[in-house]
Amino acid sequence: MTRPSETEATNKAKASEDTSERQESSGEETPPELTKLRYGEVEVHRGAGGETHQLSPAGEEPMTTQVGTPIADDQNTLTAGPRGPQLLEDFVMREKIFHFDHERIPERVVHARGFGARGTFETYESLADLTCADLFQRAGEVTEVFVRFSTVAGNKGSPDLARDVRGFAVKFYTKAGNWDLVGNNIPVFFIQDATKFPDLIHAAKPEPDRGFPQAQTAHDNFWDFISLMPEAMHMVMWIMSDRAIPRSLRFMEGFGVHSFRFVDASGRSSFVKFHWKPKYGLQSVVWDEAVKINGADPDFHRRDLWNAIASGDPPEWELGVQIFDDDFADRFEFDVLDATKLIPEEQVPVRPIGRMILDQNVENFFAETEQVAFCTQNVVPGIDFTNDPLLQGRNFSYLDTQLKRLGSPNFTFLPVNAPRCPFAHFQQDGHMAMQNPKGRANYEPNSWGAEGGPREDPSRGYRSFRASVSGDKRRIRPESFADHYSQARQFYRSQTEVEQAHIASAMIFELSKVDRVEIRERVVASVVNVDEELASRVAEGLGFARVPEAMPPAVPPRDDLDESPALSIVRNGPKRFHGRRVGVLVDQGSDANMLAALVRAANDEGAEVALVGPTRGGVEDSEGNTLEIAEKLEGGPSVLFDAIALVLSEAGAKRMAMKPAARAFVSDAHNHCKFIAHDAAATELLDKAGLGPAVRDDGYCPLDEDASATTFIDACRELRHWKRKPA
Ligand code: HDD
Secondary structure (H helix, E strand, O other): OOOHHHHHHHHHHHHHHHHHHHHHHHOOOOOOOOEEEEEOOEEEEEOOOOOEEOOOOOOOOOOEOOOOOEOOOOOOOOEOOOOOOEOOOOHHHHHHHHHHHOOOOOOOOOOOOEEEEEEEEEEOOOOOOOOOOHHHOOOOOEEEEEEEEEEOOOOOOOOOOOOOOEEEEEEEEEOOEEEEEEEEOOOOOOOOOHHHHHHHHHHHOOOOOOOOOOOOOOOHHHHHHHHOOHHHHHHHHHHHOHHHOEOOHHHOOEEOOOOEEEEOOOOOEEEEEEEEEEOOOOOEOOHHHHHHHHHHOOOHHHHHHHHHHHOOOOOEEEEEEEEEOHHHHHHOOOOOOOOOOOOOOOOOOOEEEEEEEEEEEOOOHHHHHHOOOOOOOOOOOOEEOOOOHHHHHHHHHHHHHHHHHHOOHHHHHOOOOOOOOOOOOOOOOOOOOOOOOOOOOOOOOOOOHHHHOOOOOOOOOOOOOOOOOOOOOOOOOOHHHOOOOHHHHHHHHOOOHHHHHHHHHHHHHHHHOOOOHHHHHHHHHHHHHHOHHHHHHHHHHOOOOOOOOOOOOOOOOOOOOOOOHHHOOHHHOOOOOOOOEEEEEOOOOOOHHHHHHHHHHHHHHOOEEEEEEOOOOOEEOOOOOEEOOOEEHHHOOHHHOOEEEEOOOHHHHHHHHOOHHHHHHHHHHHHOOOOEEEOOOOHHHHHHOOOOOOOOOOOEEEOOOHHHHHHHHHHHOOOOOHHHOOO
16 A cells, blocks of 8 residues: 555655646746646646646736635645644635635525516606606606516525516616615405415415425415415416416516505606516416426526527516506596506506616626515605505515515615615614714714715605595405405406416316315305306316305405406417527438528527537538537427427438437427427428327428428417417
8 A cells, every 4th residue: 555645745746847847838937836737718727736726817816815815725725734634724714614604695585586687777758747756757868777587485496487476676776766666477466465475475385394395386275375365366367377487587567566656746646557568578388388397497587588688689678657546546446555456458558658678687696686675665756655555564574574684784785785876874883884974973963064964855855645644543454455356357358268278277287286175165166256167167177076156255246347458468479479489400411401591580580599409519411511509309398499490301300200309399399389390301200299290280380492481480470379279
């Protein structure tokens, strides 16, 4: 056995020989006992013991400790002798490990999994007649924004395509302070009073004894709660719909949910509801697709947003407002302070007031997306709250939760949270106080004159809308909040047949995961009040012998509400394929002209083509060009694409037809109602996948000449070939 000391000595001698050799050849200076090596683009230096070092290039600042002490060796701890014990005095190592041990902060109690981006909001025209909010005073005014999208129930590591509400929180850094519009992609909420929020979230999150299921409402506790809270039924229709499985964060609407107030310079107020409308239209996936995407790419939504921004195709939304007055509020069928109700756009049209573009990815996920702190209480002069009891409760909860999460009342100094306008106050001290009052005065009133620090400004400062309020102090739910079913019914009946079928299947799926039969029955009894046909579909899907009696409603549901086409996703498709992806299956010998035609047609539409092939190593097309493969077939299933094309030589089609992943690629695309383009040879693969000529409907586009690529992309503007779905 060789003694260690000998080995070390030999290595050292060898290394120092190496060092001198390489120093001579490169002519550059390297610290003693280090050998310079190159691994592709990466330059590392090998020390005498074989350890690697990446040195800062000459002239650049070296790596340092947190207090700026330059670090010579980040590979080895300080020891007494090469194989001896570590020394406590190694401040470099201790600081590094200490900091690492404290890297995590508590995740958000809800909306833990989120993804953020920066951008700008541009005002279309002055809204001075409605509000004195500074950002809405001047046409063309540009305001910086930060947006965080999220799921609600899952933890930070849960998959993006969970069936869930999506958070849509926007921080406007206005010249008169930060305004946080903390909304969702659904315009109503489960509950009417904030005091029920902890119960709702406890019921939705993993069950407390077993700690599962994760990121799912398909379990007993959630549906038990729902079955006992009929006010949730409207929102339940939305979360069982395809709204809860969006195709992309870029293709979903956002809503401020509550009625807020606009207040103009004279103190006159109108009610306002906020809407975000995506420029590239609404689109969702189907449930089977969502389940498979979660396996194939749990980061599907964040990757999609990141890539869109990085590739220079930034997503865009229009901000719209529904403005209404007290007269309308009195006439309206429901209470405008009830967050389980919406105002149909057909009744109060949405007026576009500006557009938001998200064109910058964050530089650091933790610094921005994790540390961003939205608070519904962050309003600016000209925007005010209403007495919506859900909103009022939120105004307490958000500030409170940020203290828990971020650990100090000074979280407003973090760059992502700090206003971009000047700010001055006498709040001081506390953990991590980065900006304390300067000078002698830290209170007011004071008599220190010009040195006395900031003063109030009654002319520009925030003034609450002067609403008169009276009433007995009681714990009571207003009668005007009692109708729990009419808008749930209106939502269901405003959906296309396909969307109604998806709602029924989603309910059957979720309730099939509920073990206690009486919970299943109570939910269906509640659904009877929404729509009897839906209830009987769900009852049948659950294997009930009969549809249960309707749960007695607080007030009978109305049957006189008009359908609201604005509530359907399918009816509001973009009629464009912009921002979507075609997955093109290729193999050796794929037709070069057809591939070029597909790329041209897709790019003309603003869509992207990604080649899916047998390996990432590339394949040769019919003209001998090497094609770059974006996804290896087994890792790039068709659920990752909006449409697919098959461009295969005869031999390629034969090879693909033998592969289970290729057959799944096409059969999934078929089952998910996607448009499928294929050349003549590819029919072999389709046939082997059970998609013979009898099955191939007009959602299949033959690729027989260059022009057919354009025909295919035109067809894709419908996004899905819904006719394929069995009734
Ligand atoms: Fe909430 C986070 C949206 C009701 C309490 N909520 C949070 C986020 C969004 C919403 C988008 C994530 C913000 C981010 O990205 O950091 N919440 C809503 C909407 C609601 C709603 C649209 C109803 C209309 N929320 C609601 C109620 C309460 C809360 C009734 C409490 C009484 N929400 C919170 C919270 C969170 C939060 C606990 C967790 C993390 C955070 O605030 O920053 O305070």
